[in-house]
Amino acid sequence: MNIVGIGDLLIPENFIREGFRNFEQAGASLKTVSWKLGDYEELQNINLLIETRGSEAYEVPDDILEAVRDADIIITQFCPINRRVLDACSRLKAVGVLRGGIENVNLPYASERGVAVFHTPGRNANAVADFTVGMILAECRNIAKSHLNLKNGQWVRDYNNKDSVPDLADKVAGIVGFGEIGRRVAKRLAGFNMKIVAYDPFVQQAPDGVKMLPLEKLMQVSDFVTVHARLTEETEHLVSAEMLDLMKPTAYLINTARSGLVDENALCEALKEKKIMGAAIDVFDEEPPRKGYPLIELENITVTPHLAGGTRDAFTSSPKLLAAEMIKLLEGADSRFVLNPDVYRQQFQKK
Numbered sequence: 001m002n003i004v005g006i007g008d009l010l011i012p013e014n015f016i017r018e019g020f021r022n023f024e025q026a027g028a029s030l031k032t033v034s035w036k037l038g039d040y041e042e043l044q045n046i047n048l049l050i051e052t053r054g055s056e057a058y059e060v061p062d063d064i065l066e067a068v069r070d071a072d073i074i075i076t077q078f079c080p081i082n083r084r085v086l087d088a089c090s091r092l093k094a095v096g097v098l099r100g101g102i103e104n105v106n107l108p109y110a111s112e113r114g115v116a117v118f119h120t121p122g123r124n125a126n127a128v129a130d131f132t133v134g135m136i137l138a139e140c141r142n143i144a145k146s147h148l149n150l151k152n153g154q155w156v157r158d159y160n161n162k163d164s165v166p167d168l169a170d171k172v173a174g175i176v177g178f179g180e181i182g183r184r185v186a187k188r189l190a191g192f193n194m195k196i197v198a199y200d201p202f203v204q205q206a207p208d209g210v211k212m213l214p215l216e217k218l219m220q221v222s223d224f225v226t227v228h229a230r231l232t233e234e235t236e237h238l239v240s241a242e243m244l245d246l247m248k249p250t251a252y253l254i255n256t257a258r259s260g261l262v263d264e265n266a267l268c269e270a271l272k273e274k275k276i277m278g279a280a281i282d283v284f285d286e287e288p289p290r291k292g293y294p295l296i297e298l299e300n301i302t303v304t305p306h307l308a309g310g311t312r313d314a315f316t317s318s319p320k321l322l323a324a325e326m327i328k329l330l331e332g333a334d335s336r337f338v339l340n341p342d343v344y345r346q347q348f349q350k351k
Contacts, residue, residue, distance in 0.1 A: 001330075002091070004068045005032040005075040009043050011098055011315050016075055019319020022327050033067035035079045041288070044306065047078050047104075048287050051231075051258075055082040055106045068092075075322070080104040086113050093347050096326050098318040099123055100180075101230070107339060116329070116344040118337045120322045122180030124314035129184035131308040132226055132256045135280035136189075139302040140166055140224075140252055160300045161277050164250050166223065168192040174222030176215065176238065177229030177257065178203050185226060186210055197222060200229075219246040224254060231258035241266035244275065252278045256308040259283040268295050282308045 003023055005016035013032035024030050037043050049057050058080050065088045068074050072091050074081060077098040086092065086109055096118040097105055110117050138144045142159045149156040173189045175182045178200035186196045190209055198206070199215045206212040215238070219225060225247065229235050239253070239262040247253070253276060255262050264285045270276050280302040281295065287306060289296055296303050325337040332349040 001028040001072045002070055003028050003030045003073045003075065004071040005030070005319075006035050006064060006068070006077070006079040007032055008035045008078050009037060009040055010310070011077045011318060015316055016098075016319050018316075019321075020075065020323045022323050026327065026330055028073075031067070033064060035064060036061070043078060044287060050078075050080060051101075051103045055080040055104050058082070060085050073326070075319070076104070077318070078104055081110070082106045083109055086110060086115065094118065094326070094329060094344075096120075096322050098322055102339060111340045111343050114343055114347060116347050117339045118322060118326055118335065119339055120318055120325075120337065123318040123321055124309035124311070125180040125184050127311040127314040128181045128228075128256055128308045129188055130311075131282070132181075132185050132228075132254060133188050135254050135256060135282065135302060135304070135308075136168070136224055136226070136252070139254070139278050139280040140168075144302045145299075160274075161250075164277065166250075168194050170195065171223040172197060172221050174198070174213075174218040174225045176200075176218065176225060176227045176261075178210075178212075179228065179230070181257075182228040183207070185228065194224075215243065216246060219243050220248075222251060223248065224252050226254040227257050227261050229257060229261055231260045236260050237263040237266075239263065239267075241269070244270045247276045249275060250277050252276065252280065254280045256282045259285045259287075264295060268298070271295075271298050271300050274300070278302070280304075282306055 007013035007016055013034055016032050020030055046058055060080055069088055070091060071089055073094045075096045081095050083106055092115050094116040095105060098120055100119055100121045102119050105117055107117055145159055169192060171194050173194045173196050175186055175198040178198040190196055196210045197213050197218050198210050199213055199218045203212060227239060229238060241263055244266055271279055278300040282304045283306055325335050328335045329348045338344045
């Protein structure tokens with residue numbers, strides 16, 4: 001069995017080789033190739049293109065095609081696995097994606113070609129959960145703003161929320177999307193003695209200490225609303241102008257997930273008109289935002305350049321997490337990381 005890993009600027013070849021050592025120990029051949037890009041900004045721009053237009057929006061370089069041509073399994077993080085790649089690989093049986101999202105894989109065509117597709121849910125859940133708590137504190141306690149002012153020689157102690165700077169204890173944290181990341185955010189915020197409510201139509205029973213609510217009710221009762229849903233056609237602009245209008249005037253919105261989950265224009269308007277107290281945003285409709293980007297110009301917001309999931313631990317652990325699950329295909333065992341289980345059964349669980 002031939003495995004080819006496609007390394008990039010965030011998960012390089014050596015991370016993949018180390019993570020998939022278990023396949024080599026099982027007798028598989030493991031090779032890697034580097035997706036050569038100029039810098040992180042180029043990678044970010046390609047990723048944004050793919051997230052908005054799909055895997056077919058980018059033409060995979062010829063050297064990548066040549067490297068994966070004889071692969072039985074391809075491992076990738078951001079490099080697209082689209083029709084061109086799938087058509088070039090006559091032996092391909094499985095694709096492993098080193099992250100939760102699979103926007104860079106043409107899943108319908110892969111299924112049509114009989115290729116099982118794995119992803120890595122929760123691979124950066126700790127990183128994003130930690131960052132989310134940091135964003136909550138940075139915005140409501142004005143940490144980032146006061147840091148910038150002090151660096152610029154200004155001793156500023158009063159900000160737009162000067163009359164309502166909160167403790168976190170006994171405040172209500174509303175978590176929109178209660179998957180791997182949302183649950184870890186809940187656990188962390190519970191440590192601050194916050195009350196936890198959540199919205200997720202796919203969660204049937206609330207864990208201990210969490211109250212599941214309809215989205216409208218969550219928006220009304222929460223002091224902090226933090227967004228962790230997956231972006232789909234159904235969830236685009238889930239946090240709409242109507243939802244923002246339901247929030248308390250002292251409440252904060254935090255988005256470390258995907259920009260499209262929030263109506264950015266409506267959020268900008270809500271912040272301008274002081275309908276809510278503030279926001280902390282790591283993702284934008286336009287990345288990187290142009291000079292004068294309306295949302296960034298506001299005073300009642302903390303902004304960061306899409307950093308939430310980017311820790312070394314997340315990048316080094318992703319190949320290990322995926323490899324530990326994908327090794328099951330050698331025995332035909334069930335895997336919770338498979339996105340097209342019917343194809344997986346046909347390829348690896350034939351009787």
